[in-house]
Amino acid sequence: MLSAKHRIVTDRDWHNLHRRGQTYHEADAVLKVLPRHTPDTRFGFSIGLKVSKKSTQRNLLKRRLRVIAAKLLPRIKPGYDIAIIAKPPLKGLTFEELTDHITDLIARTKLFK
Numbered sequence: 001m002l003s004a005k006h007r008i009v010t011d012r013d014w015h016n017l018h019r020r021g022q023t024y025h026e027a028d029a030v031l032k033v034l035p036r037h038t039p040d041t042r043f044g045f046s047i048g049l050k051v052s053k054k055s056t057q058r059n060l061l062k063r064r065l066r067v068i069a070a071k072l073l074p075r076i077k078p079g080y081d082i083a084i085i086a087k088p089p090l091k092g093l094t095f096e097e098l099t100d101h102i103t104d105l106i107a108r109t110k111l112f113k
Contacts, residue, residue, distance in 0.1 A: 002066045006073060008044035008081055017044065017081045024109055028089035031105050034081045041076050043069040044083040051088050061091055068102050076111050 008014060021034035036042075045065050047058045065084055076082075084102065093101065106112065 002043060002070045002073075005040055006042050006069075008042045008083065013042075013081065014044060014083075017083050021081065021083065022109075024105065026087075026101075026105055028087045028093075029101070029105060030085040030087070031109060032081075032083040032085065033109055033111065036079050036081055039078045041073065041078055041080045041082065043073075044081070045069075046083060046085045048086070051086050051091050057091055061086060064095055064098055065102070068099050071099070072103065072106060075113060076106065077113055080111060082106075082111070 008017065017032055017034045021032035024031040024033070043066075045062050047061050047065075049058075051061065052058050065086070069082075069084075090098065090101075
């Protein structure tokens with residue numbers, strides 16, 4: 001599980017990331033990345049109503065993304081805020097496909113060590 005120090009939780013941090021972060025678009029996800037001056041990398045996840053009207057499906061996707069982020073965290077360079085914004089095609093992927101997709105998306109941003 002992703003520990004609390006690796007999550008973006010405050011509104012101020014979210015707004016800062018959305019306003020100043022670099023954006024990487026995919027067909028089924030958007031990645032926003034903002035460098036920080038601290039040693040911790042933090043993740044945030046946004047799954048809107050367009051992905052699914054059912055909260056159980058949105059929460060399942062968010063839990064899966066947290067597990068994937070926790071697995072990838074040791075491989076990612078320290079000192080970044082990363083937001084993963086889901087689009088509707090993500091909900092139809094299996095866990096393995098989702099893991100591969102998010103890994104490829106982060107690799108494109110050159111955030112791996």
